[in-house]
Amino acid sequence: MSRRLNSSAALNARINGASIERLVFLINFKQKFIQMFKLDFLNSVLMIKQRKILISTDNAATTKFLKFFTLEPDDSLALAVLLDAHKKGRLKIIGITSTFGNTDGNTSYQITKKQIKFSGLNIPVIKGAINSGQNNSKAADFIANKIRESKEKIILVGLGPVTDFAAVFRKYPELKENVDFFIVRSGPYLVKKYWYLFSFNAFKDIESAKFIFQLGGNKFSIGKEIFSITIKNEVVEEIQKIKHSMMKYIARDLKKWNLQNKIFPIKGYFSRKGNMCPWDLIWVMYLVEPNLFKVVKENNHCSLNIKSREIFLESIIKRLKNWDNPK
Template sequence: MKHILIDCDPGHDDALAILTALANAQKLNIIGITTVGGNQTLAKVTQNAKNVLSFVSATIPLAMGQKGPLVKEFIPSDEAHGQSGMDGPYFKDTAYPIVDENAVHFMYKQIMSVDEKVTIVGLAPLTNIAILLKSYPEIHEKIEAISLMGGGLTHGNMTALAEFNIYIDPEAAHIVFNSNLPIIMAGLDVTEKAAIKVSEIQALKNKGPVSHLAYELLHFYNQSGRQFGFEDSPIHDLCAIAYLLKPALFTGTHYFVTVDTNEGIGRGHTFADKRLTASQKKNTLVLEDVDREGFVELLVKALEKLDEEIAQ
C-alpha cells in the first residue's frame, strides 16, 4: 500500500481524482488532503473539497494552504471550471471539518507521522509543496516521489508554452522540479489523451449517487471544454492518481525537466533536456501516452465501488 498526501484545488478533475483515490483505499492510504489557490480562490476550492469529501462521508483530514503563488499576484480563472471552481452539481451545505493549522505544517506533521515514505500528489499550483520542501529540508528523506499534474513538453494551455498549474506559480514549480526528489509528471502531453467521451459521460447518469455526481461534474466540464476546442473531456488530474494505481496504463520517458521562471513568452514552460549526453541527472518521468479505455475503466469502477459503499 502507498501512503499519499493530496494537494489540490478542486476543480472537476481534482474531484474525480480524489474520488478514485478514496475508492482504492486498499492500495492508497490518504493521510491528508490540502488545498491551495488555483482553479479558484482558496476559500472556493476548499469548499469544493469539503463538498466532495462530505458527499461520500469521508474522514480524511483536510487543511487549507496558501492563497496564492510565491511571487506573483493570484488571479482566479473562471473559464474552465466556472465561478465556484467546480460548477455543475448542487451540494447541500456541509460541515466537513478543516484542520486548524496551515496546510504546510499539517503536511509536515502527517508525513513525519508515517513510518514508511509518502508520495505527494500535486494536482494544483505547487506553492504548498514548494514551501514544505524549503521550510523542512529533512522532509526530503520521507518523500518517495511527487506525482503531479502539470506542465507539458510540447505545448501549454495558459500560453503557447505554459500549462495552468505551472504558469500560476512557476517559482514554486522550479523549486519542486529541482528538489532532487523523483517526479512523475502527468503533463498535457498525456492528460489530453486521457479523455472521456460524451457517450461514456452519459452512461454515468442516474447509475448511482457517486456515478451521477461524476456525470454532473463531467457534463459541465465537457460543455466548458468546447470553448478550448475539446469534444471529449481530458480528466487531467486523475492521471496523477491513475499512475499510482495502475502504472501499466501509461508510457513515458525519463528526462531532466526544469521550469522557465523568466518574464516573457516562455514563463512557466516545463522543458526537458533531450540531448543524448544531457549534463543534468534525469529527475522526472514524463508520462507521454495512456491506454484511454483502461483509464476510463479505472474511473468507472472506482465510482461503482463508491456507489456500493454509499448504498450499504
C-alpha cells in the same frame, strides 16, 4: 612460421575486439536492465503495498463563473478514484489540503470538505495557500508534521499549484528524504528548457513549480499525453447514472462542461472537439493502476506514458462506478 604468428595475432585481435564489444554491450544491457527493474519493481510495490499519500487540490467541482459557466471538474473525479482506492485499502490518504488555481483557495477548501463528507470517509481536509508564494498556510504546517511523524516514506500528489509543497521544503529541506516521490502535472517535454513550467498549475505559481522540480528526489509527471484521453457525452451519461451521493454531487455539471468545450474554441481545441479532458484524473491513475503506464526515465523525473487509451478510459469508468459497489 612468421605467417602462422601473424595469423594467430590477427585472430587474437579479432577475438579481443569482439570481447570488448560484447563487454560494452553487456554493460549497457545491465544498466538498462537495472533501470527497467527499478521501474517495474516500483510498479509492483505500488500494486501490492498500501502507500501513504498526501493530496493538494484546487478542487472546483460545482463552482460557477459568472453564474452560468462551470469550472473544471477534474480534481473531484481524481479524488473520487483515489478515495475509492483508500476505501478498498489499496492506498492510505493521510490528508487532503486545498489550494488556489481552478478557483480561489477558500472555495476549494469548502468543496473538498463537502466531497469528503459525501464520501463517508474520515480524512482530514486542511485549508492551504490562497495565493502564489505563500509560506505560512495551515496546510504547509500539516504536511510538514505528517511527513515528519510518518515511519514510512510519503507520496505527495499535486492536483493544483504546488505552493504548499514548496513552502514545506523551503523551510524544512531535510524532509525531502522522507518523501517517496512527487506526482504532479508538467508541461510538454518538447520544450527543452523549463518544460515543467508549461502547464496551468505551474503558471499559477511559477517559482514554487520551479523549486519543486529542481528539488532532489523522484518525480513522476505527465506532459502532452494529458490531451490524449477525452470523455464523450455518452461516457458522461454513464458517470451521471452512478447513484452514490458523492458522485451525484461532483458529476452534475459534467455535461455543461462538455458543452462549454464546444462553444469556446480554445477549450474545444485542448479538450478535443468538445469532449472533456479529465486532466488531473489521468496521472493519479498511476497510483492505483501503474500497469496502465509505460514509465520513461528522463533527466530529473519519470515520464508517464499511457499504453492503451481504450483500456485506460475503461479503467477510469470502472473505478468511478465502484462507488455503487458496497464491497
